[in-house]
Amino acid sequence: MLSLLALVILVATLTTIFYMQLSLTVGSVTFAVVWLLCGLLASWLYNPILLILLAAALVVLNHPGLRRKLISKPVYQALGKMMPPIGDTEREAIEAGATWFEAELFSGKPDWDDFSKVNFTQLTEDEQSFLDNEVQELCEMLDEWKIYHEHKDLPEEVWDYLKTKGFFSLIIPKEYGGRDFSAYAQSRTMSKIATRSLTTAVTAMVPNSLGPGELLAKYGTEEQKQRWLPGLSSGEQIPCFGLTGPEAGSDAGAIPDKGVICKQTVDGEEVLGMRLNFAKRWITLAPIATVVGLAFKLYDPDHLLGDQEELGITCALLPADTEGVEIGRRHNPGGSPFMNGPINGKDVFVPLDAIIGGPEMAGKGWRMLIECLGAGRGVSLPALATASGEMGYRMTGAFSRIRRQFGTAVGHFEGVQEASAEVAGLAYTLEAYRHLVTRGLEE
Structure with missing residues (x-):
């Protein structure tokens, strides 16, 4: 009995070391313990055949080549016959676009040194000027209360301003009259407008997101570009x-x-x-x-x-x-x-x-849509969400200074400060994500 037990322990130890390749990971140790217990059970039952089967299973499971040939490959083949064939639209969606650092995140072993070398986009002079002047002036024209409750629409002067100042042509190349802004500049523009009027931000967002302008700029023939892009840039075409x-x-x-x-x-x-x-x-x-x-x-x-x-x-x-x-x-x-x-x-x-x-x-429209949807979903919609988060933080902070309890602004209460800090942290995280994603799209 003791000699048999020693044999089981020896086989389990050797195969486990071979499997671990001298790396004592938690998974490998757990694996070894389970099989050692199985060996002890077989030894206690004093069944040589069971011991031989356990030893054979250990060899197969712990040898990568044997495991792939005798277990993994047959299982994959069996599952492959059970799964429905991949469709054309699914294949095109998988093949469309490219990967960036998110591929490293999904690998489970991201190279953070490589991530630290990402050069984040900076606004050009034209883009910064547009934000400081045209976008600021537009924001000063907007009154969301009146838009919602009185006009049920944007005022006529706002429509004219959007058209004539190039708000509908941020993604159109300059040779066709557009502004040709970076994804980051588009995001900053939409986010700033959204802090003043979500209605106006959505209105300006659509021509610069998934739509004719982007599809024409990327896939259109030269004749189509000449026919449509100048009118889309000037606002004559909506x-x-x-x-x-x-x-x-x-x-x-x-x-x-x-x-x-x-x-x-x-x-x-x-x-x-x-x-x-x-x-x-x-x-x-x-x-x-x-x-x-x-x-x-x-x-x-x-x-x-x-x-x-x-x-x-x-x-x-x-x-x-x-x-x-x-x-x-x-x-x-x-x-x-x-x-x-x-x-x-x-x-x-x-x-x-x-x-x-x-x-x-x-x-080929499905592939075109898939490749353009990423930009729309990665630029415009996050810009609106980020604006909502930042406005939420600003309103929370303002209210906590104005609202008083027991003769003290509630913002001085530690419980309120803790909640406010969490809101601030989330708003900061949203802003960081927005900057990161737009950089990924540009690359």
Whole structure:
């Protein structure tokens, strides 16, 4: 019995050391103890066959090559047959964009020395001047109480100021009349406006987030850029982008909106184009838009472009007054007065050059959206959230100085100070995250 026990202890010790490679980690020690107890149990039962099986299992589990060949690989193969195949939209989403330091965080072993070398973006002279002058002047024009309760809209002079001072062209290249600001400058601009008027910030945010301007600047043909970008920069054209629908929400892969490639006679000429049928809802700036971006699934049943019938999600740009396009009644999103509404289209015919990037970009809209959504979600929305957090801290601090109890401002009470410090810390963290994320987007 004792010799058998010694053998079990020896085998367990040797295999564990081999497994640990002389690194006494908690996991490895725990593993060794479990198997040692199993050996002791087998020894107590005095069953040589059980001992042999335990020793064999130890060898397989503790040898990486054997473990992968005899256990890991068969398990992966079995699970692979059970899992559904990855879809085209899922594959494109995985392949779109790139990674930055967040990849190191997910690895579990981030290189903090590498992180410390990140050079955070600084505002250029033009960007700082815009914040100090145009943005400051805009903020002084805004009265959110009147916007909400009296106008139910932005005052006409605010609309004119937004258009003429380039608030809708922050991401458009300078050669087309835009300001071509960095992601950080865009974020700072939207955040400052949001501290004064969330309605105005949302209004200015949309043309500089996911929308025709960004898609045209990144993927548009030169002809499309020349046609649309100058008007978008000057404010003569007001854009909106139709992605969200009544049934699918913002899930582009599930949108029911369709485009069918066909031919139609236009002004006596046969034109190759698309017949669109769509229903979009909750589209910001839709009630006043002059140009509409659309996401839809494109089909080619007659093989007018090639052998493929289902081309996939496609993005197109068309004038809002195109025949068949109907902009519905304005929504009232929770009482917020920013412009929002539905867009519907029935048998809307547009030529193929309405596809952003031209006919060769047919079916590539999902990848375009995925690559642009990151910027919108990483710039505009965090800017509004950060502004809310900072305003919350400012209002908390102001109230704690004004509100008095027992003849003393409540801000002097330690309990209030503790809560205020937590609010301040969270606001600071939001600001730091915002600066970090915009830097990541720029890189």
